[in-house]
Amino acid sequence: MKKFSAQIRLEILKMLKQRGFGHLGGSMSIVETLSVLYTKVMNIDPSNPAWEDRDYLVLSKGHAGPALYSALALKGYFKKSILLTLNDNNTTLPSHCDRLLTPGIDMTTGSLGQGISSAVGIAKALKLEKKQNKVYVIIGDGELNEGQCYEALQFAYHHKLDNLVLFIDENKQQLDGFTKDIMIQQDISKKVAAFGFDTVKIDGHNEEIILKAIKNALLVKDVPSCIVLDTVKGKGVEMYEGEINNHHVRFNDNQLEYVNNLITELEEEIS
Numbered sequence: 001m002k003k004f005s006a007q008i009r010l011e012i013l014k015m016l017k018q019r020g021f022g023h024l025g026g027s028m029s030i031v032e033t034l035s036v037l038y039t040k041v042m043n044i045d046p047s048n049p050a051w052e053d054r055d056y057l058v059l060s061k062g063h064a065g066p067a068l069y070s071a072l073a074l075k076g077y078f079k080k081s082i083l084l085t086l087n088d089n090n091t092t093l094p095s096h097c098d099r100l101l102t103p104g105i106d107m108t109t110g111s112l113g114q115g116i117s118s119a120v121g122i123a124k125a126l127k128l129e130k131k132q133n134k135v136y137v138i139i140g141d142g143e144l145n146e147g148q149c150y151e152a153l154q155f156a157y158h159h160k161l162d163n164l165v166l167f168i169d170e171n172k173q174q175l176d177g178f179t180k181d182i183m184i185q186q187d188i189s190k191k192v193a194a195f196g197f198d199t200v201k202i203d204g205h206n207e208e209i210i211l212k213a214i215k216n217a218l219l220v221k222d223v224p225s226c227i228v229l230d231t232v233k234g235k236g237v238e239m240y241e242g243e244i245n246n247h248h249v250r251f252n253d254n255q256l257e258y259v260n261n262l263i264t265e266l267e268e269e270i271s
């Protein structure tokens with residue numbers, strides 16, 4: 001899992017380097033979660049992305065597309081070389097996730113709050129069909145400012161969606177600042193627990209702990225689960241970790257050199 005995390009991080013950096021800019025912070029904070037889901041948890045068939053028995057992943061914080069695209073390419077949903085077309089005209093990898101363009105993307109996202117609503121709908125539909133598929137959904141802490149998220153939480157509890165695992169990426173930052181300065185959120189875990197979710201808060205950068213939390217979540221019956229991920233925005237790219245402007249970065253020459261060095265380090269670590 002650790003190696004897969006490093007590989008995802010490496011691919012994100014290569015994509016953003018090629019483009020010269022991109023959503024770095026929120027991509028890096030979910031690397032370990034994606035790594036665990038795609039190596040140890042999800043029931044998927046990369047050669048058949050539309051397989052009807054697959055588990056679903058909805059990346060509600062759709063701007064973190066580069067992280068998910070990297071995981072999908074590494075799993076073989078499409079060629080790794082396609083990653084370098086991020087944001088190009090006519091690319092299959094737009095900056096935000098699009099289910100009609102990219103193999104392995106289960107829901108189009110980018111308008112914050114809407115992905116979690118789609119996810120609870122998918123989970124309800126699967127329940128109605130008495131199917132065993134699981135639905136994983138990742139939202140941002142800033143995204144929680146969208147009231148629509150709370151409607152989805154109510155819906156998930158009311159409909160006993162124990163086939164749903166919600167991840168909240170609590171990296172304490174959103175687009176242009178710290179969540180505490182933009183909209184105080186108090187204790188996110190307690191809030192989601194108050195909606196009836198089986199909720200835990202864990203280190204979002206430790207693969208073993210994430211795996212254990214997911215395994216526990218899958219044992220819960222009759223209520224949905226939530227795993228609050230204590231994370232660092234920009235994790236693994238020290239220059240940007242927790243930095244106020246790390247949401248969408250545009251590299252200058254110094255930053256590009258730094259990224260190049262990090263790419264070399266990661267390549268050595270992986271080989």
Ligand SMILES: Cc1ncc(C[n+]2csc(CCOP(=O)(O)OP(=O)(O)O)c2C)c(N)n1
Pocket residue numbers: 025026027029061063110111112113139140141142143144146169171173174175176233247
């Ligand atoms: C409905 C909606 N409002 C505003 C935006 C613009 N926007 C894009 S990302 C972002 C911040 C999101 O913060 P968070 O959910 O914490 O994401 P992360 O820190 O994980 O990158 C905002 C406000 C949007 N995409 N959708």
Ligand SMILES: [Mg+2]
Pocket residue numbers: 140141142143169170171172173174
């Ligand atoms: Mg955030």
